[in-house]
Amino acid sequence: MCELVYMLGYRTTSSFYSISFHKMIPVEITSKVGLVLQYKKNNNIIMAYTKREFLKIMGLGLVFMPFIGCFNSESKKEEGHSGIGAAGVNEDKGNETIDVTEADVLMLTRNDEAYEKFNQGFNKRLHFLPKYIAICKTEKGIQFAIRKAREEKLQVAVKSGGHSFEGFSSNNGGMVINLSQMKKITWLENNEVEVEPGCLLQDIQAAFFAKKRLLPAGSCGTVGIAGLTLGGGYGFFSRKYGLTCDNLLQLKMIAADGKVYDTAEDKELLWACKGGGNGNFGVVTSFRFRTHDMPPAFDSYVLKFRSMDAAKFEQTINAWFDVSEKLPQDGFAAYVLNNNTLTVLITNYNHHADFSNIILPLTSIADTVSPTLQADLPKAMKRYYGRKGPIYFKNASAGLYQGKDDILKIKDSLFNTVLQNKGIVFQINTLGGMIADAAFEQSSCYPHRHLPYLGELQAYWDNESQEAKLVAAFENIQTLFREGGVTAHYRNYPDINFKDWEASYYGDNYARLQKVKSRYDKEEMFRYPQSVRPA
Structure with missing residues (x-):
């Protein structure tokens, strides 16, 4: 019953002249996600500094910190990256400006060291090569990724747990929005709980059982809560408490237009996402569930x-x-x-x-x-x-x-x-x-x-x-x-x-789902071989 280390991101190099041993020598400067500057010669690291330490040594002061961020961004662009460095990127989202850093999103391409790891699905039978894998950590990061996909007219797939039997959470030549780093669990009043989409069932059970609470779900520990819920979700406890989606009270979703929607204002979207929401309408960023008493044995x-x-x-x-x-x-x-x-x-x-x-x-x-x-x-x-x-x-x-x-x-x-x-x-x-x-x-x-x-x-x-x-x-x-x-x-x-x-x-609900699709993704940005089509 299938339901039954900080990842290294961008890595860039360029020629640079640095003060080393009190004289100028040609070395390579390597930036790892904006965290450190490593000076290499003949593939050996001879010095490593944070950006702050580098500026202090050079006597430039913190005022030059944005310059270093720009340096990293330009290097990444040469390697095929999105240009998101430690100093961030200002993205004009319609009439709104959004500041994005690697704390929000890492935009991986096939040249990146981490690409292969994040591109590996649970099913070795299936092989895909998306143009970008957007490792999203915040709503802003998701909005940035969606805007980039819209500008480049890319098909988008959404991945949380990665157990899609037919690989519908990936694609070839498009963008994958990867939510695996969004794992926050927040307890609310009345034993309700808000869960981010990157949580796996083993994360859910560990957190819920510690509080003597239960969510009817599947049994396989590495299944993601997002895909499970959006397609239904069943397991040992469903005959007593209903499907996982039946215990879903509310969710938030970022649609193809980059806006955040809350089902508190749209009950039809909540209806659609209870069994028909798998990557069809947008990127769900949080789920609010009711929970039940954990049985003693x-x-x-x-x-x-x-x-x-x-x-x-x-x-x-x-x-x-x-x-x-x-x-x-x-x-x-x-x-x-x-x-x-x-x-x-x-x-x-x-x-x-x-x-x-x-x-x-x-x-x-x-x-x-x-x-x-x-x-x-x-x-x-x-x-x-x-x-x-x-x-x-x-x-x-x-x-x-x-x-x-x-x-x-x-x-x-x-x-x-x-x-x-x-x-x-x-x-x-x-x-x-x-x-x-x-x-x-x-x-x-x-x-x-x-x-x-x-x-x-x-x-x-x-x-x-x-x-x-x-x-x-x-x-x-x-x-x-x-x-x-x-x-x-x-x-x-x-x-x-x-x-x-x-x-x-x-069943007979497909036409109704198509109307929801038309409202949130009429141009079919979110599409895979069996995704809901607009009306």
Whole structure:
């Protein structure tokens, strides 16, 4: 369940004559993000000064500090940088002048040392080369990046956590607005909290659990809160408290015109961003959530079924669906078939005396049952943080289901394809509960609340040579579901090959989302292969 060092920026060199050992010698001057001046000869650093120290030595005084900033800016421009140095850049934003420094934004190009690191996505299968990666740290930095993209007529992608299955958070030749450095968490009244978009789920859980609070979200520790929320967001606690987006009270966003918009003044934008906001309308700079009491304990059961065959597959599918239908709202179940081994995970965080009886149809036929009862929740969640990337994989929604008949109608072909292709994983997760709440449905664009099960298709490999075979098997399974009538899909598990993706992700809400797009980004600055188009 996938939801289940200060970075060095610009580096410039130029020839310069410096006082060294009381005589003039030719050396190189290297500026690292305006922090120090390093004097090098034959690639060896022979002296290093801050700008302030350099001016003092030269007898120039602080009045010349802007000159040094200009020197850095010009050097960076020669190397293909934006020209943002320690002294900053004055940017005329319409009728407003905005002062921007590296404390607001670092504009990386392919010549920069840090570019490769910030350009690395979680999925090693995908490769993109944007013209600029704007490492934004403040709203002003985002506004500067948007203005630069508008002036150069660049396509813009927005990246926070970087887990986009199809790489929709990057592009070729455009700009990526990277929000990974914006990680502030601010506690407000009534146990509400404001979170910046760069926070990962592991950051959220560490901060929230310390205050005995809970946000219903996913399980994978390196997923970003921004993408998770804007596409819906589900996990162990969603059947009790709704999707992550259902707990979103307010957000702020910078649109294509560079202006900051607050959903306190626009409820339609809030509606659109609850399930349809992934990089479609602008750059979200903060999220305000309601939180819930952290449960005191967390029970989990891991069931293993080995040497699976087609008959056992059908038996376990029947048993799993029968059990999942009886789960309380604080229960969750996942069915994970990997080659010939089935793993069933069942969790519960509000102790029920009869819970063991509810899951008996599964425990009675499992090869092994491993319970962990009354576990400490913060420690328990770390078990589900998942692998750290980057890794080779292809993941996508395998559809949302009404019940087991959606699986059983293709059971033989589905099982045989998974069995014959090591690395393919088929998973089903429980939704339902409060996710189906009518009030949540009315206040968000997430459309599939009546479908209580979510399928996920996964493929993992270690070497590029394995990709073609696994992707072919992956697409065969997708065809089975599509021909079997399964067409609704979860937006946070996208696939570039979904035919009617507008209806698959958004149901009847797509036309309404288009109107929101037209208001905030009519020229489609924020665009990727499956972004919402203007009306």
